[in-house]
Amino acid sequence: MNVIQVDTYEELSKKAAEIIINKVKQNPSAKLGLATGSTPVGSYKLMIEDHKRNGTSYEDIITVNLDEYVGLNADHPSSYRFFMDEQLFDSININKKNTHVPNGTAEDLKAECKKYEAMIDELGGLDLQLLGIGQNGHIGFNEPGTPFNSVTHVVDLTPNTRDVNSRFFSSIEEVPTKAITMGIASILKSKEILLLISGEAKAEALHKLLHGNIDESFPASALKNHPNFTVIFDKAALKGV
Numbered sequence: 001m002n003v004i005q006v007d008t009y010e011e012l013s014k015k016a017a018e019i020i021i022n023k024v025k026q027n028p029s030a031k032l033g034l035a036t037g038s039t040p041v042g043s044y045k046l047m048i049e050d051h052k053r054n055g056t057s058y059e060d061i062i063t064v065n066l067d068e069y070v071g072l073n074a075d076h077p078s079s080y081r082f083f084m085d086e087q088l089f090d091s092i093n094i095n096k097k098n099t100h101v102p103n104g105t106a107e108d109l110k111a112e113c114k115k116y117e118a119m120i121d122e123l124g125g126l127d128l129q130l131l132g133i134g135q136n137g138h139i140g141f142n143e144p145g146t147p148f149n150s151v152t153h154v155v156d157l158t159p160n161t162r163d164v165n166s167r168f169f170s171s172i173e174e175v176p177t178k179a180i181t182m183g184i185a186s187i188l189k190s191k192e193i194l195l196l197i198s199g200e201a202k203a204e205a206l207h208k209l210l211h212g213n214i215d216e217s218f219p220a221s222a223l224k225n226h227p228n229f230t231v232i233f234d235k236a237a238l239k240g241v
């Protein structure tokens with residue numbers, strides 16, 4: 001595990017954006033695994049700025065997102081497809097056809113999961129997977145207890161995750177109870193993994209990642225088995241533990 005500590009969220013965003021932009025420059029047809037949540041937003045902004053200023057091209061880049069809520073379509077403002085379009089895809093020269101987010105409104109959710117995993121395999125695995133982390137150590141929507149050998153699947157969201165994520169909805173009742181997520185094994189298929197941890201609310205999760213055991217009760221600990229795993233965190237995430 002490579003550990004990078006920075007002072008602020010701004011620095012964290014800059015560092016992560018640099019790593020992603022370099023990957024894109026080195027390999028203009030790279031396959032990027034992307035994440036939602038507030039943490040990567042700063043990096044996405046910097047990627048957009050760099051695209052506008054320096055012309056870094058996403059023309060042949062393929063993206064694969066980690067997860068999507070069950071029941072929300074692309075037009076729903078709280079869907080992860082909507083989020084990705086708004087926060088990144090609509091502002092860079094990516095071909096929308098090359099951007100993949102699980103279809104949360106698929107009639108046959110199991111078939112959708114199978115199809116998604118097969119797509120990842122057909123791509124030959126991703127080149128770089130960007131991740132955030134939940135307060136309980138979830139990655140994607142892999143909640144504590146998820147087997148490390150899990151592939152893309154449907155999950156029941158925990159009350160805590162629904163509560164934390166309710167800030168993106170008008171009320172807690174609107175937060176879906178299920179989601180489709182890449183599994184832990186799907187995430188580990190990526191050649192490189194970059195995890196971003198920012199803010200005091202994540203202090204316990206960071207502490208467990210750095211000092212705890214590799215155990216299914218803490219999903220992010222699986223990443224420590226990966227040969228090319230980097231975690232970037234800010235000072236605030238070190239507070240209070």
Ligand SMILES: N[C@@H]1[C@@H](O)[C@H](O)[C@@H](COP(=O)(O)O)O[C@@H]1O
Pocket residue numbers: 035036037038039040066067131132133134138139140141161165
């Ligand atoms: N499914 C997403 C995760 O992929 C993300 O890492 C997490 C943390 O979000 P934030 O960065 O807003 O704290 O939120 C959601 O649960």
